[in-house]
Amino acid sequence: MIHASRLRWLILTLITVFLDRLSKAVVEAKTVEGWRHELIHNFIYLVHSKNPGIAFSIFADSNSDWVRYALMAGSLVVIAILAWYLVAAKGVSSRSAAGLALLLGGATGNLTDRIIHGAVTDYFEVLFGSY
Incomplete structure (x- = not known):
């Protein structure tokens, strides 16, 4: 049974999913894919890009349906795993639970993007040297 105090983490997760979807909808509505705006010179940019891969665009060049489904x-x-741990784990601090809820919301928003668009909409780019 879910402990009543953990309901707040479900609410935080749902708010995160909503804000994730809203922010991506704004980027998609107000910019074109490929748009880029520098916030901090050679460091942080607002962008509009689609990433069919995972972090750092790994698998981004794959056009395979198999990769997409995987x-x-x-x-x-x-x-x-995140949902189970958030609900079932004992002794999780409030900070850790909040972090898990934010990760869960972001992962859910990205999965929603993959299902709807076949790729995740990215809108932040942070440069670290040549990476």
Whole structure:
């Protein structure tokens, strides 16, 4: 049974999913793919890009449906583990639980992007040297 005090983490997760979807909808509505605006010179940019891969655009060049479905399945596994841990783990600090809820919301928003668009909409770019 879910402990009543953990309901706040579900609410934080849902708010995070909503804000994730809202921010991506604004970027998609107000800019074109490929748009880029520098916030901090040679460091932080607002962008509008689609990433069919994972972090750092790994697998981004793959046009395989198999890769797309594998990434969605992987996302579901991560979401299930985060949700289970958030609900079932004992002795999790409030800070850790808040972090897990934010990760869960972001992972759910990204999975939603993959299902709807086949890729995740990115809108922040942070440069670290040549990476």
